[in-house]
Amino acid sequence: MLLQWLPESIVPMILQITPPDVYSKQPDRMVWDLDISGSFSISSVYNLVRKVSNISIFSSNIWLTALPAKISFFMMRMSSGRLSVMEVLQRWGVCGPSRCTCCENPGVDSIDHIFCAGDVPRQVWESFQVEIGDFATPSMVKHAVIQWWLRPAKNKWLRLVYQVLPSLICWHLWKARNVAVWEGKVLSAMQVHGFVLSDLCDIL
Ligand SMILES: [Zn+2]
Incomplete structure (x- = not known):
């Protein structure tokens, strides 16, 4: 047989x-x-x-079971410059006013500005610093995110906080930017801080 x-x-x-x-x-x-x-x-x-390739610091810190998949996908799009901000739309030939909603004196609607260099985003990043002067606030969002991921953690819970916090900050800055652009409501840094903290508590 x-x-x-x-x-x-x-x-x-x-x-x-x-x-x-x-x-x-x-x-x-x-x-x-x-x-x-x-x-x-x-x-x-x-x-x-599969062919095993090098582990990417971005992939290993955004594809986490603790993070909702929509935030992981959003981080992937943000890190590869695929969000519909004016700076990106202009590259595709869509022209319009490029004014941010995060500064008193409006800057440009670009990824690095609305996630890092603008007034509100800078205040949000700084509001999570453990000690005053902990990090120099960089002008590029990738640097701001990586600073947290490379931070040494004393235990697995703190490691998880350092991993998910940058993604939550970026996610809520994006939501705040969209509420300001589409609904005309400008959120303060403390409001964004509150949303991030609330999500962080839920995850923990
Ligand atoms: Zn701004």
């Missing part, structure tokens, strides 16, 4: 295996060799066929 289905060369190897004892309590079942549990999993197949 085995010869009907299998190459001749492996049939003797199979015949050497003692069949399971019918009185044994272990059920006779098919097992998946790539997983210790014996159960099939997509991840084990993926690991078998």
Whole structure:
């Protein structure tokens, strides 16, 4: 029967295996060799066929089970400059006034400005500093985010805070920017701070 289905060369190897004892309590079942549990999993197949590349600091800190998927996707779009701010739209030929909503004297509606260099975003980042003068506030959002990710943590909970906090700050700055642009309501840094803190508490 085995010869009907299998190459001749492996049939003797199979015949050497003692069949399971019918009185044994272990059920006779098919097992998946790539997983210790014996159960099939997509991840084990993926690991078998994929080419392992270097771990990206961005990917390893935004794709977290603790973060809602919508925030992870948003961070991916932000880090690759794919958000519909005026600076990006102008590159696609869409012209319009590029005025931020975060400063008293309006600056440009660009990713680095609305997430980092503007008045409100800078105040929000600084409001989460543990000690005064902890970090110099950079002008690029990628630098602001990475500063938190590289911060040494004393335990796994603090590690989680340092991992999710930059994504929550960016997410709520984006929501605040959109409320200001589309509904005309400008939120203060303390209001944005409150939303971030509330989400952080929920995650913890
Ligand atoms: Zn601004």
